[in-house]
Amino acid sequence: MVVSAAMSDGKKQQGNQGKQDGGKGGGAAPQTAIVPTRADNYAEWYQQVVKAADLAENSPVRGCMVIKPWGYALWENIQRVLDGAFKDTGHVNAYFPLFIPVSFLEKEAAHVEGFAKECAVVTHHRLELKDGKLIPTGELEEPLVVRPTSETIIGEMFAKWVQSYRDLPLLINQWANVVRWEMRTRLFLRTTEFLWQEGHTAHSTAQEAVEETMQMLRVYADFARNWMAMPVVCGEKTAGERFPGAVQTFCIEAMMQDRKALQAGTSHFLGQNFAKASEIRFLDEKGVLEHAWTTSWGVSTRLVGGMIMTHADDDGMVCPPRLAPTHIVILPVTHKEEDRERVLAYCKQLQKDLRSQEFAGGKLRVEIDNRDLRGGDKVWQWIKKGVPIRLEIGPRDMDKDSVFVGRRDKGPKEKSTILRTEFIGGAAAMLQEMQDALYARALAFQASNTKIIDSKEEFYAYFTPPASKDPNAPTPIHGGFALTHFCGDRELEAKIKDDLSVTVRCIPLDGEGDAAPYDTTPGTCPFTGKPSAKRVVWAKSY
């Protein structure tokens, strides 16, 4: 019986986790590369996956992470695909300042209220050495905030750029970092600084702006489904969950494996609120001075967290193939010195052949891992990173002109031999098959954890966690999405949030849900007995 190094590490880490017995005498618990498992402690599992997959780590700066190459490559792939989609829909990129004068934020009342509490503020522009310490000096006349979002500064510029209806629409996107001084941070899901894109558009009519809002929501939903293999519910936020300053906020919501909801993208119809705040005005065809109608929409590095929590398993990350930084890793088996050169040559040729294959709008991304490490060690590293396909190539495979294939959607030991030419020709299809299977699995998970609930009692029972002796223990996985009628009363929503930490994730749009049997017919709110236009999605959220 082999007890692996990582496993014994894990046991030491957990110590009191209880159930492992070291595997002596058979009947051992299945060995997992990640300890604890999702079921044992979901929050801790998440952090261990981020670490094991080498996606990111905490930095010396509070709440700020270092995104490591493997994690950043995922983000780059997200960027590349979305950037293409933005351009396909007529948008162009630009860049606006990191700093925003405090007075700009004051212009929109709801906006101030929403963001004032979480702004980093720059008040000085110089340091002076005093007794060996650097002291800020040179106080600014007007403090600058580090952008938490750029509506105000972009609005200021839009006001200069727009005079006539002929200047509209203005369709701008920016890839940037923003800072929100959150109380509690988690890698990728909520960090003080995060990377995102923010689209900002201005239109001459409300209708056009609304259409833009919906178009971008659909771009996000398509991206989540087709690229991240992450099913989402599209819907509108309630007033309580709306973006500060927006008239309407729309979102895509995904279900994580702990059955909590993750808001994965938002698209806002801002009406004329920001146009009025920033004086974005234009003369229409009739010569009447009007305020423009604006939108904003964004997704962030949180998507990487969403990908982890949608697909990763107890052996680590599982990259959706279409966004995987590397599709296929080749692991040369070169035990005997005399074989080394010819095995490497075979691998290089194989890499070259594979790299000429098309997948997901580009070439296959294929790497050779020729590091001087033990084979099993390397295999597990790549499993934990979630690379979709591993090829182990040694003299025996060469003799048969075949490749030894391990797939991330199968067990670590479940590998098969495939003829080299057959594999090369079928690799793209295999990846797409894995992509589709990931989506199907996530969709089935979402569907099976989405419940139609029509009584208050059932609703409360659904979302009440099993009793625990330890008040500081992680909350056990429970609940999911509830489809329940809702009269729309804000105080009721607040009360439910207070009681259960459950909120309306969205009011689903007709025909836009991936999994749920959306009943869009009117009914009765089970909490108040008042009429309800349709069922809404309730869930705990990140």
Added chain:
RNA sequence: CGGGGCGUAGCGCAGUCUGGUAGCGCACCUGGUUUGGGACCAGGGUGUCGGAGGUUCAAAUCCUCUCGCCCCGACCA
């Protein structure tokens, strides 16, 4: 920002109650034996014990203050 837990070698931890020259495992390096698989044996390097004050002949250990991380809330992409 409230409640709880934790900061000791690259990582994970013991040592703290009861002050007395800083330890273990893994990782790392070297040599050897192995090897279609997260190996084994031997040898080796590694720390101002999160930081700053204080008490003391003596502080990882006691006291005060701070910073950071994790969990449970509140807040949020």
